[in-house]
Amino acid sequence: MKFALHFGNNTFPDPAGAVRLARLAEAAGFDSLFAVDHVVIPDDYQSPYPYAASRRLPGGRATAYPDPLIWLAYVAAATTRLRLMTAVLILPQRHPLVLAKQAATLDRLSGGRFELGIGVGWLREEFAALGVPFERRGRRADEYVAAMRALWREDGARFAGEFVRFEGVSCNPKPVAGRIPIIVGGHTEAAARRAGRLGDGFFPSIGAQVDVMPLLEAARRAAEAAGRDPRAVEMITGCPDALPGSGKDPLAAVEERRRRGIGRIALPVGAFLPDLEESLPRFGERVIRHFAPP
Structure with missing residues (x-):
């Protein structure tokens, strides 16, 4: 079982805080650190935020959302083992050729530690501000994934789709492993x-106001229908009963997730505040090391 810390960049948008969090997480045994994405937050939006009961994005318009790719690159320079993931980057808002270059560069600089978590977005007003159509954003995202993988796979790449077309182009550097894991949120x-x-993984977020377990089964069925091994799609969920202060047995809670085929547990950074120097090592000793391979 692997463990991740979520909401890293908007919890610690400052340089010192980012490095402090990343180094403590790495030392405690966390596998990965997640960064969220919003380019702009409209002053007046009607789109319901799907990951909180209030249906409103936490924080006001002055809340800092550092660009996740730049923030993770900064964190990469301060760590050696910690994996780095966008959770999630709003893919239809990004040009796939530009993003392919940015992602491969970050993967190279981090020694192959980058994972591209993607989503299609929920904030219609943000799409409008960026001049990107909100409609058919799912189809656009699917096409962008295929286009990026073509660029990562070979030089002289070509792709012909509805939203993006290119022929005989090369994008270098290539990712360390020749591809970048794509986690769908x-x-x-x-x-x-x-x-x-x-996808290489599925992360239905840790604040979704729905039961995510049926969604995991839906992902597995879709993998089978596509001729893929469902076990090749990593399942990532939250685990509220494992959090500090929950009053529950964290080992039993994580074990229950493991039995249901979950491969990684994502926990909000805020649950470990304010004493990261105490809470993260304690969680590492009591929980993470319990599930470490022999």
Whole structure:
């Protein structure tokens, strides 16, 4: 079982805080650190935020959302083992050729530690501000994934789709392993099916106001339908009963997730505040090391 810390960049947007968090997480045995994404937050939006009961994005318009790729690159320079993931980057808002270059560069600089977590977005007003159509964003995301993988796979790449076309182009550097793991985020059946069809993992977020377990099964069914091994799609979920102060047995809670095929547990950074120097090592000793391979 692997463990991740979520909401790293908007909890610690400052340089010293980012390095402090990353180094403490790495020392405690966490596998990965997640960064969230918003380019702009409209002053007046009606789109319901799907990951909180209030249906409103936490914080006001002055809340800092550092660009996740730049923030993770900064963190990469301060760590050696910690994996780095966007959770999630709003893929339809990014040009796939530019993103392919950025992602491969970050992967190279980090020694192959980058994972691209993607989502299709929920904030219609943000799409409008960026001049990107909100409609058919799922189809656009699928095409962007295929286009990026073509660029990572070989030089002289070509791709012909509805939203992006290129022929005989090369994008270097290439990722360390020749590809970058793509983790699909989202709380809907469509997201689960996308993860099963084309994802290396599925992360239905830790604040979704839905039961995520049926979504995991939907992702597995979609993988089978696409001729893929469902076990090749890593399942990532939260685990509230494992959090400090929950009053529950964290080992039993994580073990229950493991039995259900979960490969990684994502926990919010905020649950370990304010005493990271005490809470993260304690969690590492009591929980992470218990599930470490022999």
